[in-house]
Amino acid sequence: MKSLILTGFMGTGKSTLGKVLAERLQLPLVDLDTVVVQEQQMEISEIFATYGEETFREIEHDVLCRYAAQPDLIISPGGGAVLRAENRAVMKEHCSVISLLARPEIILERVNRDTTVRPVLENRKPGQSKLQRIEEVLTQRMPCYQEADLLLDTSDASVEELAEQVLVWLKQQAGEMTWV
Ligand code: S3P
Numbered sequence: 001m002k003s004l005i006l007t008g009f010m011g012t013g014k015s016t017l018g019k020v021l022a023e024r025l026q027l028p029l030v031d032l033d034t035v036v037v038q039e040q041q042m043e044i045s046e047i048f049a050t051y052g053e054e055t056f057r058e059i060e061h062d063v064l065c066r067y068a069a070q071p072d073l074i075i076s077p078g079g080g081a082v083l084r085a086e087n088r089a090v091m092k093e094h095c096s097v098i099s100l101l102a103r104p105e106i107i108l109e110r111v112n113r114d115t116t117v118r119p120v121l122e123n124r125k126p127g128q129s130k131l132q133r134i135e136e137v138l139t140q141r142m143p144c145y146q147e148a149d150l151l152l153d154t155s156d157a158s159v160e161e162l163a164e165q166v167l168v169w170l171k172q173q174a175g176e177m178t179w180v
Contacts, residue, residue: 001027003073004166005091007145008100009138010079010118011110013154013162017100018076020163025074032077035063044078045117053119061087068094080120082144092147096173098166099148102155104134 004021006014015031022029033044036059040047047056060081067075068090075095081087082099091097102110108131111118124133145151150169152162 001025001072003068003071003075003095004098004170005068005075005077005095006098006100007077007082007091007148008079008154009102009107009134009141009145010121011107012079012100012102013110013159014076014079014100016159017154017162017166018074020159021166022074024163024167027072027074029074029076030067032060032063032067032075032081035067036060036078039063043117045119048119057084065090080141082141082147088144088147092149096150096170097148098150098152099145101145101151101153104131104138106155107134107138 004025004027006018006021008014018029018031021027036047036056037043040059042050044056047059057080060078061084064077064081064087067073082091111121111130111134120137121130121133124130128136150166152165154162157165
């Protein structure tokens with residue numbers, strides 16, 4: 001099977017849904033930020049602070065290209081992996097791309113629940129709230145997330161419901177392919 005890649009802004013539930021799908025489909029889950037941290041022996045926030053965002057995006061691109069080309073994986077990239085057109089093309093070429101969306105207020109609530117340092121949200125203009133920063137970046141990135149094969153709003157659905165929707169969609173895709 002083509003690998004499934006779950007794109008989406010921070011806090012849209014990529015890791016949570018990824019875990020459930022990996023279990024249901026009996027496939028390995030690859031969290032690309034975790035791969036970056038393991039390979040670089042540095043936290044993502046440290047990479048941003050030491051080398052800057054551009055270097056992080058280069059590392060992210062390299063890791064994405066290596067994993068996206070492999071079949072039978074559930075891949076959870078960082079929320080900014082869609083920024084490069086080249087990354088979006090690699091995902092589309094090799095994977096079924098599912099974008100997870102959520103309302104900004106829900107994203108704020110979810111990112112405030114854990115202690116992960118998120119450089120993109122910390123990088124705010126004076127007086128800009130975290131919610132305003134989320135809205136700003138989300139608006140910039142929305143066209144990239146919308147290039148997916150399937151869009152899922154995770155704001156009000158349980159992870160089990162979302163997993164079910166993905167499984168139904170995958171079956172439809174497989175059915176359609178039989179008739180091609
Ligand atoms: C980023 C999202 C983070 C991480 C990095 C940059 C982004 O991943 O890759 O902090 O640009 O949106 P998550 O989406 O898993 O939080």
